[in-house]
Amino acid sequence: MTLLDGPLTVARGTLPDGGSWQTAQAGRCRGYRLHLRGGRRRLEVPTDVVTVVIGLSEPLRLTDAIDDRAVLRAVSPVGGLRRTATVAEHQGRLEGVSVSLHPADAHRLFGPVLGEAEHSWADLPDLLGRPARRLAERLAEQTDWARRFRLLGDFLTVRIDQGPRWPAEVSWAFAELRRTGGTAPVRDLVQGTGWSRRRLETRFREAVGLAPKQAAQVVRLQRALSHHQSGAGGFAETAAVSGFYDQAHLSNTFRATTGCSPAEFFGHRASAEPAAEPADRVPNLVTSAVLPQSG
Template identity: 80%
Template sequence: MPDGGTWQTAHARRYRGYRLDLRRGRRLEVPTDVVTVVVGLSEPLRLTDAIDSRVVLDAASPVGGLRRTATVAEHQGRLEGVSVSLHPADAHRLFGPVLGELDNHWANLPDLLGRPAQHLTERTAEEPGWAQRFRLLDDFLTARIDQGPQWPAEVSWAWAELRRTGGTVSVRDLLQGTGWSRRRLEMRFREATGLAPKQAGQVLRLQRALSCHQRGATRSWAETAAVCGFYDQAHLSNTFRATMGCSPVQFFGHRAAAEPAAEPSDRVPDRVTSAVLPQLR
């Protein structure tokens, strides 16, 4: 059963503690506009790209930048740790340019930050409660983020426009707003976020579509497609499959079929991020 599933907001970050003792599980994790860092205190997770099954990582404390495709996360039944959601600008300050170089892959936290990250995991495990763990992590992250490289002003503006418009702003408008060439915009934006502006826009449009359907804000997938910046329902469905490896109907079917006692579905409270998948036979 879940234990300690608590969110605490500190600065622009969210912390979620979890302690789960379930049967072996599989989850489909959706690309979002936040970077998730896991400080794992139990067995490793196996992460597999939902579209390219050759891309696999086993890690107790995985880090992924902004992703283009969904992730299948598998665990053996016992999970404990803290999940931290970071604004991508903070993630860039924490990890530096290497985060933009992951190219839709993941990394193990100690591989990115070295011995301090391993020491952080050990200290987190020793703390008696979630509040103490959150405070420890916040002190560690704040010290490093405060010293890290900032996004160029043009990247910050372009990211804000993408967020403000739900991913529908055109590349032409971003070029006009930044004063950069198309090549320079894509290069600098990718260095900062790991995605090209067009790819980031697609992630944001998909997130908006998921949220609209979850809230019942639209009556049909055709209406959802129109509201969220897709040409039509076929465009939304094709984009969904190319990103998630399943249709929108299948995704929400997995969410509806999850047992009430299963681990919490969404790792970020105000976004649709996950579905519990059936076990492979």
């Protein structure tokens, strides 16, 4: 399992108000350093990867986009697979590193704890204890992104390699959902695993954090976002290509997941300042939109 499976790239920019940003990417590791004049609110849509953040500055406030009673304030949040989007807020001075993990690797790192926290997030030190706090201290001592990524990669790889593996049946079912863009019927997953429907749903939820039908919806939404972002067609075509009945089905599902329509989401992305920091936190996925500041 390799986290640093790509070259290091660094991007930076300045904003008209004097703020600045810098991002770095190598494989599945991402670094960020923001010095903005004001706060940021970002809508983070569900994805089929687990994001682990090691913050080196101020905490993030995470709020469920549908149920605003679900809130976490953490410097180093971990987000498992979720059915609903997250609104992430900070005050403008932010630095840290993050890594995008396959859910199977996240399960080996954290065990089933994320699978039991479908509607919430966790703080990394609460999951890994003192080693996580020491990792943050070591990362803060470095200013070079390559060294930071190597430290993070070494820390995670050892623990992932020692962790429990998914059952083979879960691995196959999850891969099948990805292969089909989330359109594989649950009955086909039942037949392919040789389990009963109840056993499949129980074991899949324990390992992944969502039931198969819920995970399929996340994969379909990501397929729809990527298709529309590519400019290959309007929302009606996007719905058809992505396994939704029609455009209304796509819009209703998207609103129930994120609190806004697909058109509103892409409108937020389009209205971002030209020099703003990159919107998406995971390479090759459409994950985020900068929202207007509330109030």
